[in-house]
Amino acid sequence: MGRPSKKAERTEEILQAFYRCVARYGIEGSTLERIAEESGLKRSLVRHFVGNRDELISLLVERVIDQSDNQWRAFIDSLPAAQVSAPLLEGLFCDQYSDAEYILVIESLIFAAGRDETLRQRMQQWLQRFTDDVVMLLQRDYPSADIDSLEAVSFGIISIYFNLDSLAPLAMNQHYRQPARTAAQRLIDSLEKT
Amino acid sequence: MGRPSKKAERTEEILQAFYRCVARYGIEGSTLERIAEESGLKRSLVRHFVGNRDELISLLVERVIDQSDNQWRAFIDSLPAAQVSAPLLEGLFCDQYSDAEYILVIESLIFAAGRDETLRQRMQQWLQRFTDDVVMLLQRDYPSADIDSLEAVSFGIISIYFNLDSLAPLAMNQHYRQPARTAAQRLIDSLEKT
């Protein structure tokens, strides 16, 4: 009985609006007013459905990380069991993952992590998973490579990949996509020698 | 005649305070109040000597970039004419450049560049210089390498280097310093084949 709840629906709208605001203004710059305007709701409603700023941020962080994890998980699951290097690079450095809004949001989270211990730990484990997974993938193609080499190469690839993100506004242009991929390729090739 | 001006002295104090605030709170979070408190001056004085927020930010950006440029310039000038790769890596990945405060400030500038067209261009050329210089340096040791390879390797090294910065709060621990350096070394070694 009673009026049906729109909490789920509204929460979704609000989080999407928050997401867009973070891309444009960063986390700190995303005031409740802006989020409300972006979502087309009153500020009171934003508070009513989601809560205060802190709860809002927590929800967004979880959502973005989950989304990123799912995408990544789906990606590495789609890779073949052997000869994985080429499609790995293809997937990492193709335009598909270059959603500008997503990049700016990730960048905002990384930046905020520098000033928030909790978020830092959250992002740290998020980042660690990438490296671990790449090590695991490369091990398929180069089973005789020692673990230090694999970790160094993985770290390099991840660095190059996220560099395009964190320096996105600086290095985002097409100009840097090719060198990035080539450098990653060279790192992988360096495992051949072993 | 008249009371002697303290403009130069105070401006220095204010900029140093601003610098510390940016490391702690980011640019947007560095209010005039905080800067005043950090410098031990009244907010009115901050305005009196330096001006409003925008002028303050301009001054800090120029100072940080100049400082960074000078350090980098001095570093590459100190490198030998030949066999430059090893000392280059040594210089890049030693602890000397791992000043946590400096890293956080650079990170703040990069982040802010994502939302400010003028700053973006400023940082872009700042970043470009690193890549260009590394290409030039590597060319000494590998004169027969083609320009695309040199650019890719340079881009990779710079990415790995700045990754430690931009992901500093996430990857700053000693754990990542060794893989970073090893990966960079492998990139350089990949130029041997040519």
Added chain:
DNA sequence: TCTTTTATTGTCACATTTGACAGTTAAAGA
């Protein structure tokens, strides 16, 4: 001492952001 210049303090007005809450309206079932 007087004047000039600048440092320094203090305060007012205005805008923004946020938290809290009262009050109203809409949608369901009884």
Added chain:
DNA sequence: TCTTTAACTGTCAAATGTGACAATAAAAGA
């Protein structure tokens, strides 16, 4: 129609940040 539940609106108070400016104090030279 009545009740219940929740959506929705509006507004007030407190805190914060900023720009502007008046007023005072200090340090120099004349």
